[in-house]
Amino acid sequence: MEKIEIIKPDDWHVHFRDGDLLKAVVPETTRHFARAIVMPNLTPPILNEGDAIKYRKQIEEAIPRKDHFFPLMTLYLTESTNKIDLKNAYENGHVFAAKLYPAGATTNSDSGVKDLNKIMSVLETMSEIGMPLLIHGESTEKNVDIFDREKEFIDKTLDYICKRLPELRITLEHITTKEATLYVNEGKQNLVATITPHHLALNRNDIFVGGIKPHFYCLPILKREIHKNALIKVATSDENSKFFLGTDTAPHLIGDKETACGCAGIFNSSYALPILAQIFDDNRSIKNLEKFVSINGAVHYQIPQNKSKITLNKQLKPITFRKSLKVNRSEVIIFKPNFPVFWKNQVQN
Ligand code: NCD
Ligand code: ZN
Numbered sequence: 001m002e003k004i005e006i007i008k009p010d011d012w013h014v015h016f017r018d019g020d021l022l023k024a025v026v027p028e029t030t031r032h033f034a035r036a037i038v039m040p041n042l043t044p045p046i047l048n049e050g051d052a053i054k055y056r057k058q059i060e061e062a063i064p065r066k067d068h069f070f071p072l073m074t075l076y077l078t079e080s081t082n083k084i085d086l087k088n089a090y091e092n093g094h095v096f097a098a099k100l101y102p103a104g105a106t107t108n109s110d111s112g113v114k115d116l117n118k119i120m121s122v123l124e125t126m127s128e129i130g131m132p133l134l135i136h137g138e139s140t141e142k143n144v145d146i147f148d149r150e151k152e153f154i155d156k157t158l159d160y161i162c163k164r165l166p167e168l169r170i171t172l173e174h175i176t177t178k179e180a181t182l183y184v185n186e187g188k189q190n191l192v193a194t195i196t197p198h199h200l201a202l203n204r205n206d207i208f209v210g211g212i213k214p215h216f217y218c219l220p221i222l223k224r225e226i227h228k229n230a231l232i233k234v235a236t237s238d239e240n241s242k243f244f245l246g247t248d249t250a251p252h253l254i255g256d257k258e259t260a261c262g263c264a265g266i267f268n269s270s271y272a273l274p275i276l277a278q279i280f281d282d283n284r285s286i287k288n289l290e291k292f293v294s295i296n297g298a299v300h301y302q303i304p305q306n307k308s309k310i311t312l313n314k315q316l317k318p319i320t321f322r323k324s325l326k327v328n329r330s331e332v333i334i335f336k337p338n339f340p341v342f343w344k345n346q347v348q349n
Contacts, residue, residue: 002314004286008306009273009293011036012194013134013173013246015265016059016071018042024327025251026062028269030069031347034306037072037134037246040099041108045076049089056094068308072096074134078111079118083125090131096301097132097171098122102153104140106219107250107264116157123161127168132301133161134171137180138220147204150220151179162188171300174199174248176220178230184242185234192300194246195235197272200279201337203228214257215333218250219264235292236285244296247272251332254324268335271321275335277312277343311346319344 014029014036016022029036038059040046046055052073059071075081075089075098089095100119101112113119126133139152158172166188172180175193184193198218203225207216216222234243249272250265257263268275273293280289298305318340324331 003311004277004289005309005311006290007294008034008308008310009245010034010297010306011247011249011269011272012171012244012297012301013037013039013196013248014269015039015041015248015250017251018055018058021251021253021327021332022058023062024325024332025249025267025269026059027064027067028325029249030063030067031349032269032273032310032345034068034308035070035072037074037097040074040076041101041106043108045078045108045111046074047076047078047081048085049092049094051075052089052095074099076101076111077113077119077122079113079115081119081122083122086122086131087125087129090129097134098126099134099136101136102138102140102157105136105138105149109136116161120164123165123168127165130169132169132171134173137172137175146221147223150175150177154180154183158183162191169300171246173246174220175231176223177227181230181234181243190300192242192244192296194248194297195231195243196246196248196266197268197275197279198222198248198266198335198337199228200231200235201275201339206338214259214262215266215335217257217262217264218248218266221264232279232283236280236283236288238288240288240291241296241299243292244300245272245276245293251325253327253330254333255330257333266335267325267332270325270334271319271336271341271348273310273312273345274319274341274343274348275337277314278339278341281314281343312343313346314342315344316342318342319348322349
């Protein structure tokens with residue numbers, strides 16, 4: 001049996017939601033990851049230090065006793081964000097980063113930013129104090145095709161931000177295109193990107209061929225095979241230091257996915273590591289998995305690497321996926337790719 005031991009991973013992009021859904025999904029992350037950056041797109045969003053402290057407490061109460069886990073909180077930027085409050089929240093250590101959602105780009109982004117110029121002075125403050133900016137990088141122009149929205153955002157908005165604020169530490173989140181890999185690779189040193197397991201595992205055919213698959217629908221939407229291959233290339237590369245894991249695990253109840261107007265989001269935390277190990281193994285790069293899941297992110301965010309380790313074993317037979325996670329009388333479907341996965345995290349349930 002093949003086996004690897006790696007530094008315990010971090011997840012640099014999770015949605016924990018709140019209430020009973022939060023209680024159900026938090027352990028699926030804390031079992032595998034030491035830290036995670038927690039997205040603020042609740043209804044209503046996490047807008048200030050007080051909201052972040054309260055939300056953090058809710059998360060901490062849901063962490064099983066056996067798990068050692070540290071949530072890193074974020075604030076949701078709006079056109080009314082106060083830069084002094086943001087600075088205080090960051091300097092007090094209650095908030096780790098701020099998230100920019102273009103208004104209307106994704107789930108619960110209605111309070112996001114319509115006019116970038118309205119938050120330029122907030123971004124300047126973030127640049128001065130070294131606070132990381134996390135970006136959902138998709139254009140929201142109605143006439144831009146959904147498959148071109150990331151590229152359009154990079155050309156029209158990200159490039160502008162990078163040029164105006166060269167010192168700002170930016171994470172372009174859940175990238176999905178070859179263009180994004182090129183822009184980040186060639187871009188300024190403090191520009192990095194996260195990649196999800198599902199964008200490494202699937203292409204856009206997987207949503208549509210043989211019937212529509214609402215559980216493969218997420219934003220940014222899955223792209224063509226050439227884009228998937230470009231993501232695999234940068235994620236698994238020896239030299240990779242600018243790309244790292246953000247699962248974007250985004251739970252929605254089954255009834256909100258399997259409906260006439262279904263929500264975007266894939267719930268993948270339960271098997272994210274086995275799936276990634278399989279993809280890295282298939283690309284003869286299992287030795288680079290640790291950089292992608294446990295090292296590069298900590299280096300970018302200038303925080304220490306985790307001390308504990310995890311073990312992944314390669315089984316002779318594919319692992320069996322649990323189908324769903326129960327939440328009250330409903331359930332959340334767990335992401336399962338359409339290829340066999342032979343790797344197993346030793347702590348897997
Ligand atoms: C996320 C969600 O459901 O909150 N959905 C998604 O498809 N990824 C929001 C986001 O990260 O875009
Ligand atoms: Zn997300």
